[in-house]
Amino acid sequence: MTPRTTVAGVPVDTRHYIDGQRIASARTFADVSPVDGRPLGEIARGTAAEADAAVAAATAAFPGWAATARAERARVLRAIADGVDKRLEDLALVETHDNGALLRSHRRGVMPRVAHNFRFFADRLLSLGQEDFTTRGHTNHVSWDPAGPCALITPWNAPLMLATWKIAPALAAGNTVVLKPAEWSPLTASLLADVAAGAGLPPGVLNVVQGYGSEAGAALAGHPDVRRISFTGSVATARTITAAAAAHLTPTSLELGGKSPLLVFADADLDLAVDLAVEQYDNAGQVCLAATRLLVDERIAQEFTRRFTERAASLVQGDPREESTDIGPVVHARQLARIDGFVRRALASGARAVIGGGPHTALGGLYYRPTLLTDVAQDSEIVQEEVFGPVLTLQTFRTQEEAVALANDTRFGLAATVVTGDRERADRVTAQLVAGTVWVNCFFVRDLRAPFGGSRLSGVGREGGTWSFDFYCDVKNTVTAPGGWRDHG
Structure with missing residues (x-):
């Protein structure tokens, strides 16, 4: 050796x-x-x-x-x-x-x-x-x-x-x-x-x-x-x-692991919400804290999706050594296969890929396209299990109570993100979320003085x-x- x-x-x-x-x-x-x-x-x-x-x-x-x-x-x-x-x-x-x-x-x-x-x-x-x-x-x-x-x-x-x-x-x-x-x-x-x-x-x-x-x-x-x-x-x-x-x-x-939610209420700053959602592709989605489940008020879901798609399209995927790159490769061939398996099974079960949906064939290697899936059931594998890749799902809700119920309906409880313009709503919702860390109108703000860890699994x-x-x-x-x-x- x-x-x-x-x-x-x-x-x-x-x-x-x-x-x-x-x-x-x-x-x-x-x-x-x-x-x-x-x-x-x-x-x-x-x-x-x-x-x-x-x-x-x-x-x-x-x-x-x-x-x-x-x-x-x-x-x-x-x-x-x-x-x-x-x-x-x-x-x-x-x-x-x-x-x-x-x-x-x-x-x-x-x-x-x-x-x-x-x-x-x-x-x-x-x-x-x-x-x-x-x-x-x-x-x-x-x-x-x-x-x-x-x-x-x-x-x-x-x-x-x-x-x-x-x-x-x-x-x-x-x-x-x-x-x-x-x-x-x-x-x-x-x-x-x-x-x-x-x-x-x-x-x-x-x-x-x-x-x-x-x-x-x-x-x-x-x-x-x-x-x-x-x-x-x-x-x-x-x-x-x-x-x-x-x-x-x-x-x-x-x-x-985590399967963290990002809740977007109708009174949210929509540009902020979109920026925070796209940020979940950081490190090719290989972040335990990532809010991979986008939960959006149905009244703004169409506009949110349009802006998200436009914003995600501006991301540069490629060599992580380049200053202009936003998304690099996943870590290993086994990880790429695992991510793709999740997505393929979700698509076969009726999910729809708004963007992405597979490896980035033009780049080859271990690059997986940023993916957003809709038409997913709450009890589906893609919603319930950690993918640990650049894959997000989008679901809609009608009421605050439904949003919280969807957010808490997994085996995990590592983190959650809430986007709202209503301080009282933020207080009510964060009090009900099962998570070790909750961010309100921000993401990944970490202070070493704070406790860090997760609930449930x-x-x-x-x-x-x-x-x-x-x-x-x-x-x-x-x-x-x-x-x-x-x-x-």
Whole structure:
């Protein structure tokens, strides 16, 4: 196995990173770019042996890192953020080639957010705490103790940003980490290991094990020495992880799929509504939060559809490295086939494609045309199941009550978007929606101080702000009786 590859001129080590060392595996797997189908490298394929070694390294490093003063942990996290800033262009280029998302988005939004994740949780660590309180004269003192080694299993659609959303609070809390990145987009995790080492993070505090979920991921999920598991991905994989974690009652945080609604009322700013709807094609629709179900008041549905069609027609689909591109490829041939299967079955069942409806044959490769389907039944597969591609459905409603009922009528509850010009209506509707996040007249406004997670099959638990520390720590309350102290003077 060649231990390094070069992507867009950037050298990337393709081995695991365990206890501060690069470790090869007996087997590898191919990483292929969705941009042009070119091989990016042969990646070390971890198994239970590598997972065990990484957990052992994290376990050995835990006491020292946990005992490190908060100010020093925060300093190291800020140094990692500085390292991300210095390598922002490298990280953006590699991730675009690895998962096909827009280079301009990586440069302007995603990689700056990666650095912000570390800085935010460094700051949050230093402000973590609450005032003591008394109970019948007894003092209650709440503390957040590091839990131990954490297994973080992350997805391919925003690899580095979503990984650091977990890594940063876990490290800030005083824990050690074993990261298992998605096999379809593992490269920036390897670069992050280099950045962390350069920032002075001690060996064993951050480990990266590459490989398949059924091998490396399964070994981490069922490991008896792992104290926390955080996973972002599919419901099916979450069931496997939680079953393995149950053997040791390992606390698990899950951010899973979505089938989020976008409700457009007749009093809405229609141009805003159309802009928000078209925005759901971002990252070729490979966004868990995407509002893929457009629910539109029947009185404005025809005009909404006309404007939406015109607006969507202006989107530029093509090479994600080009500044003018709005929609790039999907991540993998299996994902393209999955998306197309959903659409074909919907069309066969009577749905109508207003736009799109299949792969972009002129571009070839992994490009799927932005698609809007109408004439879909509420209980149909295309309405009920997550597609995770550039595919939206449009349904109409007559009343506010019907809109809410349609919005809540899935197994998911990750997010929802409401577009209305009536503040009282917004308050009434948002109070009734089942969702972890609700946006009103906006979309994808995220603040790390806010809780994030889903309801129903969209997840278990909340992370962000103090909620992250609540998960990554053993929260302790110490109750002390008044008086009775000996004088040692």
